[in-house]
Amino acid sequence: MAMITTTSIYVLGFIGLMIYTAIVIANKQLCFIFGDVSDGIEYLIICGCALAASIPSVLLLFAIYKQKQILRIQSYQVICIVFETVLLVVCVVAVSLPHSKNWGPLIEPRGNGASITWWTQIKQISSLCVEGKLYYQSDDSSTKIAGNCQYVPTYKTNNHNLLIPSVQFTFQLFDDNFTFSNVVKEDVSFFVTSDILSSRQYLQKNVEGTQQYDIHVSAGDTIQHYSNKDMFKLLSNPDQLKFLQAVGEQDAKSALQEFNYLQQVHGVCFYFVSAFDEHSQMTTASIEIAIQFLEREIYSYSGIKFIVSHQPVYSTGEHGANPQFSIAMQSFLDRHEDSNIMAVFGGRDHVFSSYQKDGVYFFNTGGSGSRLTNVFETSEMKNRTWKANRLDGPQPSDQRLNFGGEFHLLSLLQHTRVEVNVSKSGVGYVIKNIETGKVESTFAQDIKKPRFWGPIVSPYENGANITWWTRDPVKTSVCIDGKLYYGTNNMHETQTLEDCSLEPAVEKLYFHSIFVDRQQFDAVVEGKEIHFDNRPKDSVKFIITSDAHEMTPIIRRSIQNMEDFDFHICGGDQTYWSTAIEYDLAFPNWHQKPFCQCQGNHEAYATRRPVKQRDTTFHQQINGVHFFSVFIFNESDIAATDDLKVNESIAWLDANIPLHNGPKYILTHYPMYSTGGFGSYPLYTAQLEQLIDKYANNQILAVISGHDHIFAAFKRNNIFTFVAASGGGVLSKVNDLETMGDISRVWNGTELHGPIKSDTKWSMNYENHLDSYLKFTRTEVQFGSGRVKYVVRDLESWDVLVEYEQEY
Known part of the structure; x- marks a missing residue:
């Protein structure tokens, strides 16, 4: 066996020690010695160098043992052996420690919701409990929804990402509570x-205060390489x-x-x-x-x-x-x-x-x-x-x-x-x-904001309500045929003067609402011409939209070529919280055709409205067509139906439908039938069916609704039911089992056609289902000569998806 000199061993040990020390210093993160790193690269390098530095110690001990020179070991030899032995122990201990901590969450607004991203050192189930529902990540990285938070998913991962389709919610992660709001x-x-480029030092300085x-x-360039190490540096603190x-x-x-x-x-x-x-x-x-x-x-x-x-x-x-x-x-x-x-x-x-x-x-x-x-x-x-x-x-x-x-x-x-x-x-x-x-x-x-939004012209009883907003406060007034209509932001406070040159004694406001008690008139509001004519016509054309949720890109498409139509019917939820600024977003460059909207669950916040609007239950005749609007939600909880309001709505319809002759539509934000996540509300649907059967000969043509963010059409006894709620809000997750509640209701694509088999409580009248689409749509209605034609249009491609016809 070749002679191994102690000098050569000391040299090797010294070189190994220097390499190890250089790596630690260059890394500038001494915590990495104990495994507190992101993706393990530095950890492996350091442990490898520590192991290499320990080899000379092992050789030295072996040589001493063979040559029996223990008594001749100098003090610096002892230091070398002890130090390198400690390095070896550190390396061995570090192996048993986790390589990294958790990081996150990264909260990114996305559409009408938020993307939540985080990372865990151990593979875990990706799930968050939000508003009583469990959002979880599937093996294809998509977000699924369970009807309750007790559901236990099976897929586990280190990289977690969930899309929560809500503008306001709270969630808990890593024992911390987080609140997201994008109202x-x-x-x-x-x-x-x-250009922070993964500098934790400067990120912390940037976010201080x-x-x-x-x-x-x-x-x-907030992150330099998008590795777990970079993300850990920046997002380890929630x-x-x-x-x-x-x-x-x-x-x-x-x-x-x-x-x-x-x-x-x-x-x-x-x-x-x-x-x-x-x-x-x-x-x-x-x-x-x-x-x-x-x-x-x-x-x-x-x-x-x-x-x-x-x-x-x-x-x-x-x-x-x-x-x-x-x-x-x-x-x-x-x-x-x-x-x-x-x-x-x-x-x-x-x-x-x-x-x-x-x-x-x-x-x-x-x-x-x-x-x-x-x-x-x-x-x-x-x-x-x-x-x-x-x-x-x-x-x-x-x-x-x-x-x-x-x-x-x-x-x-x-x-x-x-x-x-x-x-x-x-x-x-x-x-x-x-x-x-x-x-x-x-x-x-x-701010270079427009001088005004609107005007919104809403048929109201035997006249019209005109609503608008101005950038600067001005008096609320409109001159019509030499007569001055003036008031406040409450249409019921409208007064008149016989001369438009007179100055009304009212305060200047930003929001304006007046009532004009005429079936036909011409007016100009902030340069926009209004030609209102609500007299009966032999033929009319109108559009139906719902649930825009101030999603301006879709709103703009939904009101294209309004000059070809007589009026606009909305199934509710034009805004999300009914705040003043949402009206600015929901009604940009708005048309001046008559606009009639039933109240949605998100319009229930009456106190937040910038202008006084009509009651939740009403009848309105537009060009000879009758619309009956009802509302069945609890006004203190925008997601909950109210059985008392169901009974009141049915009773009101029963009393008012016989009073009017001509074609009729029922407007109700909650759908009568639907292939969406909410589906039918059995108590409400059963009573509506009885009511419609009772007045089968009273020219009820269709029930128009929203709420489920899809388009769906049903036909029962020659009466259509339309869910027209794909007007801008986030489309419903109809492909998700937990959202839909039963496998028989889950869609396998973006369209459904013909009768569907399902016996769940949400699936009423599925045997009379016609078509459903998971697309942004508007419905165009053409009326005349005893016939009605419904044209459903894709708002993104502008293609016609389907057409229906009906006699009355």
Whole structure:
């Protein structure tokens, strides 16, 4: 056996020790020694080096044993042996410890709900109990719903993601309680960062003192590699803040989210666009796709808007402006100066810079967390070097990267975040140094909101109710044929003066509602012409929608070509909470045709309405067609039916239907029959069936409803029943067993046709089912010569899905 010298062993041990120490120091996270890491990479490296460093100790002990030289061991030899033995013990102990902690949740608003994401070190069931229902993740990563929280799913995973389709809810995770809310409100606050690049230190500095904000918006590259390690660094401490971000260069590599998308948060709309493709390259095609998205969607919402893009429009940083992108963006903004775009946020360049052109602010927020750009280095700045840590005022230059320099306001070589406060009066921007907490600068702008929304013209008894809103308070008045109708925001307080030149003695208001006691009149409200004529006609055309839930993109499509129709019937839930600002979102560029809406469960919040509206139960004749509206919900609980109201509604119908001659429709937000999750309410449906059978010869043509967010059609004894609630709200989860309550009711696609077999209590009259669609729709009705034609149209493709005919 070859002689092993103790000197060589000491050298090997020393080298191993140095390697181990270097790894620990480079890692800068001593907790990783004990397994407190994200994806185990550093853990494995450290343990491997510790094991390698222990090998010389083992060889030394073996040599000593063979040569029997224990008594000649020097003190430094003892230290070497002891230290390396300790390293070996640490490595062995670390193996038994968990490699990482849990992280999350990441709460991201999505449509009319929220995406909740978290990670666990041990595979667990992905589930959250929300409002008495269990939302859980299936093996195809989709979200399923169980009817109660006692249900026990079987699929387990480390990576958890659930989509909760509600604008307000609470949930518990990791023994903490979280609240999500995305209801529309007048005052909204958020802060903007960018390019934190997995720096936990700077993320914590950015979120300090932000509990009062509604959302954290990022212009991209918050995470560097999208590994569990990066997510752990940033999300190991639970946070109540909602989060949204644009796709940055690093994010594009992972392709974990949409490159171009929009999201409304509390009534403020954010448009996230990416100039980068999936390879993190800025191309002509990717820029064109981003601009096309903006062109297509910019008028989908009527409220305040912000654009967020990782590539800045203008910048004094290293990358500077990309002229192709900057020109395209500026051209888009010039074309849509009336679109309420307040600011464009960017990132990428690791500095703060601000610009203003034509009333729109441009902020580069890339100095939020990563290494700041060396703006004094010519090689980095390409002859655009700064002369100080701060640039003020215009920076004109013929450099292509300094595009837009004449619009420059302020640039800072500091770690900053932008705090934004949106109110009725305007938008305020605060530029804060996250190192010192000092406010470096502030900016303000007035809100460029429309002068008014409306007017909404609602047939009311033998006249019409006109409702509208104005940006500035004015007196509520309308001149009709030389007569002045004036009042307040309550139609029942309408008064008249015989001369339109007289000044009514009423206060100035934002919300206006008057009643005109005439079946036919012409009027002008804020420049919008109203031609109201509710006299009987031989033929009429009208549309039916329901459950828009202020989803403006779908609302805009649903009222297209209204000039071809006589009036508009709504099955309820045009808004979600009936607040003033929701009316601003739900009625942008509204038509002036008569609009008649039955009350939905979300309109039950009568005290929140900005204007006084009619009773929950009413009869209304429109152009000779009779509509009877009833309401069976508990007004203190928007989700619950009320048996007392069921009985009252049936009794009211029984008393009023015989009083009127002509074609009749029953409007009821809760469906009589439905293939959706709510289905039939047996007590209500049974009584409605008896009532309709009783008046079979009284020209009842159909029952129109909403509530279940689908389209469904049934026909019983030549009377149709329509569920028309796919007018904008989140479509129902009809493919989910727990949502539907019974396997016989679960859809296997997006359409159902013909009779269906099901004997559950929710499945009444399934033998007379015609068609159901999981699509956004409107129903067009053509009336005349004793015949009715119903045309169901897909609001996204504009295709006709199905047609029905009926004689009366």
